[in-house]
Amino acid sequence: MTKKIRIAVVDKDRCQPKKCSQECVKYCPKVRTGAEDTIVIKDKAEISEELCVGCGICVKKCPFKAITIVGLPHELEGKEVHRYGKNGFVLYGLPIPRKGYVVGLLGPNGTGKTTAVKILTGQLKPNLGKEEATWEEIFERFAGTELLNYFKDLAEGKIRVSVKPQYIEAIPRVYKGKVIDLLKRADELGILDEMVEKLELKNCLHRDVKDLSGGELQRIAIAGCLMKDADFYFLDEITSYLDIYQRMNCAKVIRERAENKSVLIVEHDLAILDMLADFVHISYGEPGVYGIITNAKGVRVGINQYLRGYLAEENVRIREKPIEFDIFQPRQDVSEKILVEYPSFTKTLNGFRLEAEAGDIRCEEVLGVVGKNATGKSTFVKILAGVLKDDEEKVKLNVRVSYKPQYVKADVSMEVGAFLRKINPMIDSSYYKTEFIKPLGLDKLMDRNLDELSGGELQRVAIVACLLREADLYLLDEPSAHLDVEQRIEVARIIRRFALNFSKSVLVVDHDIYLIDMVSDRLMVFQGEPGKRGIARKPMGMREGMNTFLADLGITFRRDEETKRPRVNKIGSRLDREQKAKGEYYYYF
Incomplete structure (x- = not known):
């Protein structure tokens, strides 16, 4: 033993x-x-x-x-890389930057990914588990590894780093002014015009940073990071608030930067990580207690091992059960019983016009919503929720609605437990603890104040709060934002079980194809010209909906032979050409 x-x-x-x-x-x-x-x-x-x-x-x-x-x-x-004081979180292992490659870092929140990045970017000097370590001790620890020369250059100030932070919502608080001025300050390589074109930033250049949407802030943060003249680029969660088209676009730009530089990304969208990264390190452990970072693995092998919950080379099981994908998608047994019907309507807002086709939401179903950013998805949801009125005030659902908005913030200073009990006193029952609280790790947050929570923690609380309210229709706008892979899987499982166990109807807007694929019975597709005109198509079956959506994006999906997870076909590949010729963009067999 x-x-x-x-x-x-x-x-x-x-x-x-x-x-x-x-x-x-x-x-x-x-x-x-x-x-x-x-x-x-x-x-x-x-x-x-x-x-x-x-x-x-x-x-x-x-x-x-x-x-x-x-x-x-x-x-x-004796292999501790860093420890936060006596009885504090301890990290074992580090990812290895590789020149000319994109290296991914995948793992649950709280297992040391941010600490590892702080060490590699020089923001934090590793203490090797002691109060303090000298550079000589650090060099000795990493002697014979690829990190030795990296740390020597870092100690001598020879490595320039550029970092895109995780929480881009903080940008307007630290920078006031026009977007163009911010980007000009960041442009050390003289590629401003090129970056504006590739990331489609032209329409927001002369707007104030404080007026930008989440997707615009994300693309500006990526542009600012990549325009720095650096040796090592670190990007933390590039996909939050971006639609899948923008995610793929940003992935292409990042790959270009990696041609002769080192790039490290932390990302929870497995489809994008699979497409973007060359290698992946897995982080695992007990969140907030300790974290272990593995050696590099091929990206397909690493993601598949992570989903299975067993790391073969390390002979370690990191999850009791594997994450499995339904090979019988798309589902055909959708309920025919209608909860609510809504008429066709329009909504004009700040020069944008949304046109919605008449449709219905059925009992016990989860209705997924996909489409490009700025085509009216959040506006549509707000009209259903009663937050906004359509132009002719035709939409009157006459059902109780619970709504989780896209951007979550703590409006009150209250303990999480008190906040949830105020919504539903049954939160302390064994059922809710088993189905909601423990799977999302809220049992560790119950005594903390809402205004002290991180973005991911606040997101989990908001999701549970939405589902706890007594309602007939539940609307969740981007529930995957700031959540790690395990948390996204749990959210999908919770939403599906909630809809079936309580005979409730749920509408989910999200850009994570994995989550939409696992959770949805039917699909709504939003089309149009971003920022100017949006068309909300009526709900349709999963295959029809995904074919419509992916055809607009010009990409095809296949299933991984081993785990059955969604994978994006390389554009122009044999399978991509074959699926497009047959009009089967979604899981062609």
């Missing part, structure tokens, strides 16, 4: 010794060496990992769920 090393992690934000009876200390077996106890309460709890026997009593006794104790394989001992 492999010997284990033990690590104890204390969440300093959650540990509040003055507000509890300190039972973690009282019930600890108190293994002693001299006068030192296993657990000592100072300002916060501190645990001696050398003395801890791993009984787990303190974990169960802590009322704030601030303590975690885990055992790790002996092989990891």
Whole structure:
């Protein structure tokens, strides 16, 4: 049996010794060496990992769920890359930038991806698990690896880095002014005009940054990053708020930059990661406790191992069950019982005109909504939700509606638990804990304030809050934003089970093809000219809808032979040409 090393992690934000009876200390077996106890309460709890026997009593006794104790394989001992103080999060392993290639980093949130990037970009000096490490010690640790020369150049200031941050919503808070002025400041390579054309930024150049949509902010952030004269480019979540056409467009631009530079991306859209990356590193572990980053794998092999939940080379199972894709798509057993019908209508807004065909939403169905950005999807949903009125005020659904908007923010300073109980007191029942709270990790957030949550945490709370409300129709606009792969899969599973178990109707707008593919019974396709005119087609079957949508984009999909996951065919490939000739853009067999 492999010997284990033990690590104890204390969440300093959650540990509040003055507000509890300190039972973690009282019930600890108190293994002693001299006068030192296993657990000592100072300002916060501190645990001696050398003395801890791993009984787990303190974990169960802590009322704030601030303590975690885990055992790790002996092989990891002494291989710590960075640790955030005593009893803090610890990272093992790093991804390796490769000149001329795009390297992907894939894994759950909270397993060290951001820490790894901070180290590689020079924002954080690795401490090797100690209080501080010298560069000589760092060089010795990575001697004989591809990272040795990288760290030597980093220590000497020879590496220039350019970073696109994860949360692009913060850009308007740190920069005031016109888009064109921001991009001119970032343009160190003299490629502003080229980037504006390739990323389709012409229409927003003379607008204020604060007035931009999420998709426009994302493309501007990508452009700003790639126009820097750097050796290493890091891009964190390039797909949030972008439609699939824009995602593919950005992927092409990023690949061009990687011709003679090192590019590292963190991305949760597996279809885009599969198309963009050459290699992928998997991060796994216990979120907020420890993270392990594997050696590089071929992108197809790495993604498939990640979905199966078993890393063959490491002989490690990272998930109890594999993520499986329905090979019987598209579904044909859609309910014929209609919940609500809506008439054809128009909506004119700031020079944009939406034209919606008459349609219906059926009982116990999940209706997926896809289309390019700025073709009216969010406007359509807001009209159904009653947030906006159509031009002639024809839309009157006469059903109870629960709505999660595209952009989620904390409007109140309240604990998550109190917020959810106010919506539905049954949140503490075993059913809701099993179906909603634990799968999305909200049990660890219940005592935290809404205004302290990250974008991904707030998104998960908003999704559950939407589904907890008593309604007939549930509208979720971009629920996948800022969620990792596991969380997106869980959201898809929760939405489907919710619709079936409670006989509810759900409408989901999203750009993640994996999520739409797994969750939808029927599909609505939005067409038109972005920013000027949108056409909301009536709901149709999945095959008809996806063929219509993908034909507009000019791309074809196939299933991976091993995992049955969606994969984008390379444009112009034999299979791509064959599917287009037959008019079968969606899973041609």
